[in-house]
Amino acid sequence: MRKIFFDDTTLRDGEQTPGVIFRINDKLKIVSALEKLNVDEIEAGFPASGSYAMKSFEAIMNLNPRARIIAFNRCKIEDIEKSISAGAKAVEISLPVSDIHIQKKLNKDRKWIIENLKRVITYCKEKELYVSVGGEDSSRAEPSFLTRYFKTAQEYGADRVRLCDTVGILNPFNTFLLVSRIKKHLKIPVEFHGHNDLGMVTANTFAAVEAGADYVNTTILGLGERAGNCPLEEIAMILFLSKKYHINLILEYITEVCNILSEISGFKIPKNKPIVGGNTFCHESGMHADGILKNPQLYEPFDPEILKRERKITFGPTSGRANLLYLLGKNGANLSKKDLPFSVVEKLKYDIV
Structure with a gap:
């Protein structure tokens, strides 16, 4: 059975849910719940986004969790420095890879993206950090450039890469093709990060695993920007029931963890919510x-x-x-x-x- 790792981003992308606010004590409760669930990795925030984010990340690191704690960063050395100051030993680096993002958001070109990636990964490895390299808007990137981007990340020492369906436009068929194509060119693990704008994020995440993805990026109850991210509880049960993959999660705690998150966030669990809704059984x-x-x-x-x-x-x-x-x-x-x-x-x- 192939092992699939859970990187939960409830404390980063999940906190970006409109109307959701996590105070430091809330975040510590969520980390404890995720630890009880035996999640492999927790994306615990974006330290460079402000002093409160820094304090929150430091508090989480002080818990000395069993799970790997990873800090989100833009591909900027100053972001990495702030993550290190907050205690990070593992970092996620994010750069846009679609032309619309590169040109319209950054006013840069593909050459600048590659050179910046090389520079920041080199700095991270000098600091002995675990490095995950994300490609923002991977689903709309030109295929050959996306391959070049991730191959460069591997060449310069990245520990894994993350394919991001940033605006949730994929379906399971082209998700499978996208992940399969990237896997052919890499020896390092691949992660999939999806959004639920078209209601297909769970199916897309499973398709990514079927195509060879090693990590799944999730949030409890599917919290996240706009329509949210892949619900941890849904993809966990799909992988468990498939009997093809090994996951470390202790499933008996899923309902408890979802209820804790619901109470903290004020995000009510619909009765017809798969896996944990009141009408499920x-x-x-x-x-x-x-x-x-x-x-x-x-x-x-x-x-x-x-x-x-x-x-x-x-x-x-x-x-x-x-x-x-x-x-x-x-x-x-x-x-x-x-x-x-x-x-x-x-x-x-x-x-x-």
Whole structure:
């Protein structure tokens, strides 16, 4: 089984969710939750973005976490210096690689990007840092330049590279092709960082893994810019259930971690949220309830006990005798179908409606 590493960016990209504010104590709670979940790496912030970010990163480093703590940086030596001052031993360097970003945002050219990358990686390696090199807007970059960019990163000592679908325009098919193409040219690990603008980030992240990506970049509950990033809980369960990949996460803590993040962020978990939503293991339909009571595998993709959750059977307009018999039984009434005419069930459903 191939090992897949989780680099969680809840404390960096997740904090960029509009309306979400993490105070230092909040960040420490989130780090502790991620440690309990056994995440491999935590992207703990952007120290160069201000004094508060510096203090937050220092506080996280002082916890001496088991996970690797990585600092986000622009490809600037002054950013790296601030990360080092905050205690960073590992850094993420980000440079735009699409022409629209290079020209319209930076007013630079491709040559400047490559030369700047060489200079900053060289500085980082002199400081004995672990270096991840990100390509902002990789999904819109010219393919040959993107390959050149990542090959240069490898040549100058980067420990891994990160493909970024910055505006969330990929689909699983071209994600697979993009990652496959880059993997052919590199010996160092590849990470995938996706956004959910078109609702495909989880599928794209899995496609990236299928194509050979070694790291997945996630946030708890999919927090992040605009429509968010890849939800840790979703890709974790997909990888676990595929039985093709080994992950270090302790799955029984996923629900707890999501609830902690929801409370801290004020980001409510929708009832129909995959994996951790309130309705995920809740059955109202009479046909489904009857099936679940005979064999849970009929209508559940996995045992809720894996996540330390319980299934529920409720009664509503689409329910049948199986629902009512089950609920009455839980309350001590030992009845059979003969004891519960269909007309009684229909009357109760009519009263609900």
